[in-house]
Amino acid sequence: MLYGIVAATTALLLAAVLAALLRAPALRLALLDRRQRQRRVPLSGGVAVVLATCLVVVAGDRTGFAPLGERMGALLAAGAGVAALGLVADAWRLKTRFLLVGTAVAAACVVPYGDTGVPAGVAAAGWIACVTLAFRALDHADGVAGTVGVVTAFGVAACAAAEVMDGLAVLLSVLAAALTGFLMHNWPPARVALGGCGAMFTGFLLAAAAVTTRAGQDAVTGAGVLFALTAVAVADAALVVLTRRTAGRPLLRRGPDHLAHRLRRLGLTPAGVTVGVGTAAFAGVLVGTLVHTGVLGAGAVLWVAGGVVVVVLVLWRVRARVRVSHEVMPSHRPRTRRQPVGLVRPPRESVESAQSVEPAKSPLRASRRTESPQVSGSLRVRNR
Numbered sequence: 001m002l003y004g005i006v007a008a009t010t011a012l013l014l015a016a017v018l019a020a021l022l023r024a025p026a027l028r029l030a031l032l033d034r035r036q037r038q039r040r041v042p043l044s045g046g047v048a049v050v051l052a053t054c055l056v057v058v059a060g061d062r063t064g065f066a067p068l069g070e071r072m073g074a075l076l077a078a079g080a081g082v083a084a085l086g087l088v089a090d091a092w093r094l095k096t097r098f099l100l101v102g103t104a105v106a107a108a109c110v111v112p113y114g115d116t117g118v119p120a121g122v123a124a125a126g127w128i129a130c131v132t133l134a135f136r137a138l139d140h141a142d143g144v145a146g147t148v149g150v151v152t153a154f155g156v157a158a159c160a161a162a163e164v165m166d167g168l169a170v171l172l173s174v175l176a177a178a179l180t181g182f183l184m185h186n187w188p189p190a191r192v193a194l195g196g197c198g199a200m201f202t203g204f205l206l207a208a209a210a211v212t213t214r215a216g217q218d219a220v221t222g223a224g225v226l227f228a229l230t231a232v233a234v235a236d237a238a239l240v241v242l243t244r245r246t247a248g249r250p251l252l253r254r255g256p257d258h259l260a261h262r263l264r265r266l267g268l269t270p271a272g273v274t275v276g277v278g279t280a281a282f283a284g285v286l287v288g289t290l291v292h293t294g295v296l297g298a299g300a301v302l303w304v305a306g307g308v309v310v311v312v313l314v315l316w317r318v319r320a321r322v323r324v325s326h327e328v329m330p331s332h333r334p335r336t337r338r339q340p341v342g343l344v345r346p347p348r349e350s351v352e353s354a355q356s357v358e359p360a361k362s363p364l365r366a367s368r369r370t371e372s373p374q375v376s377g378s379l380r381v382r383n384r
Contacts, residue, residue, distance in 0.1 A: 003065045004170060008177035011056045015181030018048035019192050023185075026192075031090055033193050041190050043090045045146075045182045046198020050083045052178040053201075057171055071112070072167040075208055078106040082132065082204045086196030096133065096252045099196070103204065104129040110208050115215035127226065128207040134233035135203025137240065141260035142190035143274035146183045148232050148281045149202040150176050155229055155285030156206055159213045159292045168209055175205055188270035203233070214292070221291065224301035228288030232281040235259065235308045242316055262315040280311075 026032070026042035033041045057076060060066035068076065085102045088094060107128035113121040139145040153176035160168040179202065185192045194202070210229050214222035227234065236259045243257040244250065263273045284304050290296040 003060065004173055007056050007060055007066065007170065007174050011052045011174045011177040012181040014055065015048050015052035015178040016184045018051055019045050019182050019185045022048055023192055029091075031195070033195065039189070041142075041193045043193050043195030043197070045186055045192035046083070046086065046090075046194040046196070046201065048192075049175075049178045049182050049194065049198045050080065050201050052181065053171075053175050054080060056174050056178075060170065066167065066170045068167045068171065071110075071212075072171060075110050075168075075205070075212070076171065078110045078208070079201050079205045082106050083197050083201035086136065086198070086200035089196040099136075099200070100129055100133060103132045103200065106204065107132075107208060110212075112212060112215045116211075120219060124211045128204065128211060130237075131207040131230050131233060132200050132203040134230070134237045135206070136196050136199040137258065138233055138236055139194045139196075139199040140258045141264075141273060142188035142193075142270055143183060143186050144260050144277050145194050145199050145202070146179050146186050147274055147278035149206070150179045150183070151278060151281045151285055152206050152229060153179065153202075155289045156209050156213065158289050159225075159229075160209060162293050163213050165213065168212060172205070172209055175202065188274060206230070221298045224298055225288045225292045228284045228291065228301050228304045231284030231288075231304050231308055232259075232277060235280075235311055238308070239312045239315055242312065246316075259315065262318045265318050280307075283307075 022044035023042050026044035027040075031043045033043055054076065057066075057068065061068045061073070082103055085094075085099060089099055104125055107125040108122075111121045111124050111128070116124055135145060135149070138148055153172045157169045157172035157176065160172060182192070182194070182198070186194070207226075207230065210226050214225055239259060239262070240257055241251060244253075244255070249255065259277060260273045263276060264270070268276065284307075287296065287300050287304050291298060291300055
């Protein structure tokens with residue numbers, strides 16, 4: 001217990017300090033994300049979360065205060081590999097299909113096939129990869145991905161503690177503390193963001209840990225628990241797919257059609273959006289945890305599923321105003337070439353009127369007269 005408190009406090013402070021220190025290097029390297037088209041947010045928060053989590057957990061394992069075990073060590077190593085893949089995507093904009101394949105390979109290395117069986121294990125690996133990318137998509141607004149990650153980490157840690165998986169519970173508690181320290185800089189208006197590095201690391205650890213805690217138990221109930229624990233990420237992904245399919249737009253092209261974008265158009269403030277999404281995540285995680293521990297029956301998950309369907313359909317009706325920008329439609333921006341004023345030939349009628357009509361002299365503002373090589377009359381040039 002004492003080590004858990006010390007580890008969580010250390011991870012929180014370390015993540016907060018690293019997020020502040022890494023902000024300037026991210027700005028120099030142009031590792032940025034544009035939000036609301038006028039703010040440049042450095043993508044250094046994810047690196048801070050990954051370093052704080054790994055350093056604290058490895059220190060506890062090396063000192064013997066909180067041994068991870070072989071399986072948890074492999075899970076942390078796979079999560080670090082997924083984080084590195086996300087960092088490469090932040091720097092060079094990798095295509096989503098490469099991220100999906102790389103994450104699926106990492107997930108296939110940590111699924112407990114002995115408890116799940118091969119068919120269910122393969123399905124679990126695919127589910128882990130999809131949830132990882134869904135968490136990456138949650139990092140589209142200030143504070144949303146971090147808040148959902150903290151709430152989900154505490155819920156999955158409670159499930160692991162109920163299964164007496166102490167190493168996994170400590171790992172998730174440290175992750176939750178690191179995300180809390182990151183939120184000190186990510187709360188609206190954000191000064192740093194998770195980026196693909198931190199969001200994929202968080203989503204991968206949470207999804208893989210949830211699969212590990214449910215391995216060897218009833219498959220139908222386990223699927224319901226996994227869905228409830230990640231209900232917000234599933235709702236955001238379903239809303240994006242539904243919106244882009246019905247609008248005839250590519251699924252992998254970015255656009256302002258996520259949960260936070262729709263809630264903002266309903267009049268919520270950025271902080272209100274974060275609190276609302278966090279509350280929804282807490283409700284889903286609470287139901288999933290209670291079903292996992294046996295306090296509630298498996299039918300309680302149907303309430304979460306119904307809530308997700310209602311939210312998706314209601315927000316789908318909110319009109320999505322797609323901005324034509326370099327991120328949404330890069331190949332359809334008209335290119336115009338501005339010409340100097342002195343080289344533009346005015347119409348003949350305006351030239352004749354300029355020759356025949358003497359402009360009135362204003363006593364309030366003096367003007368300069370210049371002779372243009374194209375126009376024989378005098379032109380008035382306003383001082384700017």
